[in-house]
Amino acid sequence: MFAVATSAVVARPSPDRALTLNPPKESLRDVDFAVLPSSSIEPATNAKRFSQGLPPMSPRKPYPKSGTRVAFAPRSKASPSLPIRKRCNILVKEVDVNGTVFGFVSAAWNILGEYGPVQPSQNGSLEISFSYSVDSLAHINLLAVNGPSAKYPFIGGTLGFVSTNNDLSPGSYNYFYITGTTQTPHGSPPVEGDNNWFGDATGIPKAAESAIWTYDPVTNYLSPQWVNTDGSTPTNYLIYANDFNNAFVVTGDPVVFRETFGTPYPGVTFTCVPPKDA
Numbered sequence: 001m002f003a004v005a006t007s008a009v010v011a012r013p014s015p016d017r018a019l020t021l022n023p024p025k026e027s028l029r030d031v032d033f034a035v036l037p038s039s040s041i042e043p044a045t046n047a048k049r050f051s052q053g054l055p056p057m058s059p060r061k062p063y064p065k066s067g068t069r070v071a072f073a074p075r076s077k078a079s080p081s082l083p084i085r086k087r088c089n090i091l092v093k094e095v096d097v098n099g100t101v102f103g104f105v106s107a108a109w110n111i112l113g114e115y116g117p118v119q120p121s122q123n124g125s126l127e128i129s130f131s132y133s134v135d136s137l138a139h140i141n142l143l144a145v146n147g148p149s150a151k152y153p154f155i156g157g158t159l160g161f162v163s164t165n166n167d168l169s170p171g172s173y174n175y176f177y178i179t180g181t182t183q184t185p186h187g188s189p190p191v192e193g194d195n196n197w198f199g200d201a202t203g204i205p206k207a208a209e210s211a212i213w214t215y216d217p218v219t220n221y222l223s224p225q226w227v228n229t230d231g232s233t234p235t236n237y238l239i240y241a242n243d244f245n246n247a248f249v250v251t252g253d254p255v256v257f258r259e260t261f262g263t264p265y266p267g268v269t270f271t272c273v274p275p276k277d278a
Helices: 046-051 197-202 254-261
Strands: 084-094 101-105 127-132 154-159 175-181 213-216 221-224 237-241 247-251 268-273
Touching: 101 268, 127 213, 175 197, 237 254, 237 268, 247 254
Parallel strands: none
Antiparallel strands: 084 101, 084 127, 084 268, 154 175, 175 247, 213 221, 221 268, 237 247
């Protein structure tokens, strides 16, 4: 059973301020994300494409000189499994014996560029697209087909406002938001830069990762997996901040997280549900 704190917790960064999951609304900047330039959604190399379950780029045609004998190249290793393209909406359920259903992830962000709003109907909810293969089920990029911004088209992770560093671990309340991001290198640790809407919306620079998802084709679960700065992959726990924050967050220790923020936020799962027109 998860521990729940009922009193305010003193912020470690400042002894005079209680920890809050998100920055104050006063920190928001006036940015129209709908007019921001689009970001690339295609991996640039075959290695990256294979790692994401995508087919290789079209090869360049060789033009050997006439009469020149071309030695046979050694046989290459077996090709990776054929990629499978998947489209779905995301159903949110509580991790409990009853599997309480919260609804479908909305195509709209909250005001900080975080995914969190949900809706009861599958129609019009967030639709995602991704590729995977049976030998590549991790480090997947989820593309928001009907997302709010073409500049941040991926559903990735951005470090939390009061996280003490870029790593998740047992014993730490550190967390990241599920946000709109650009594409970061496959399997890389957190990347600094202009790569997430949270930073644009608040002016607070935070590192992000896009290829954080693992897909289970048996259960249809989509599970987050953060890569720490040292390359380690701690156990991740997906949590729904279903109060005024209205955000999905991920932590490495849900007990410490709940104690720190004094909230009984529920643990949840993401299930990939085929669109009704599929």
